[in-house]
Amino acid sequence: MSGPEPFGARLRRAMDERGPLCVGIDPHASLLTEWGLNDDVTGLERFSRTVVEAVAGRVAVLKPQIAFFERFGSRGVAVLEKTVQEARAAGALVVMDAKRGDIGSTMAAYAESFLHEGAPLFSDALTVSPYLGYGSLSPAVALARESGTGLFVLALTSNPEGGEVQHAVRPDGRTVGATVLGHLALENAGEEPLGSFGAVIGATLGDLSSYDLDMGGPILAPGIGAQGATAADLPAVFGRAVRNVVPNVSRGVLRHGPDVVALRDAADRFAEEIRTAVTAV
């Protein structure tokens, strides 16, 4: 089959070559201040550039959190555009953390913004919310297939409040989170070496053995570092699915800036801890 190489295949290769770590680009106001930067667009640009310079050439994935750019309006979004382009040019895959979700016709426009090659914010993958119904994501699934990009669908989020929705039991006896994972298994069926339709599942969640995490796609796992999970928790949380896990660390790395070498060393330490934990399974 011709067309662009699917995201899942590109991600598997990047994970094999660079390890699975994803570093988040989350320019919190407090971090800008700690780095000695102003809480303005110039500070935002310096922060983002520094993170890209430090780690984009060595980690598999970078995940900019769009909220921290949008708070500066159009000039912040312009910084995000440059950040995405520079990160991709340095060899990292970019997962845009925008958590988009809406009725299907609007979802198509969100998908165009991030998954259409040539769009200013074109990224390798996008986080999306299935809580308007999984089917509302269909336009994004279709465009991702066409453009060789991917989705990470919120399934079991890292925050303690998520359980009231995601662990809720449906009339068929399955939880809402398990239902999302079931949809993803269908999207990824037959895709080798890894599907392009991933789940977001928090590394903070403890024992998930009641869930079938083997849905053929990657698992983006935030929660390591500032939210209290550690690399050593990964095997217990994800079991055999750990080989498909992309652990995200944002503040745990970013707090070591603005020194480029210190940032790089922090990312390398997390990468090594993850490698040790995952190879022990």
Ligand SMILES: O=c1ccn([C@@H]2O[C@H](COP(=O)(O)O)[C@@H](O)[C@H]2O)c(=O)[nH]1
């Ligand atoms: O369930 C979720 C989904 C997304 N996130 C995002 O990941 C990072 C985590 O940042 P840390 O500083 O490492 O805590 C952040 O961008 C969240 O919006 C999440 O934490 N949990």
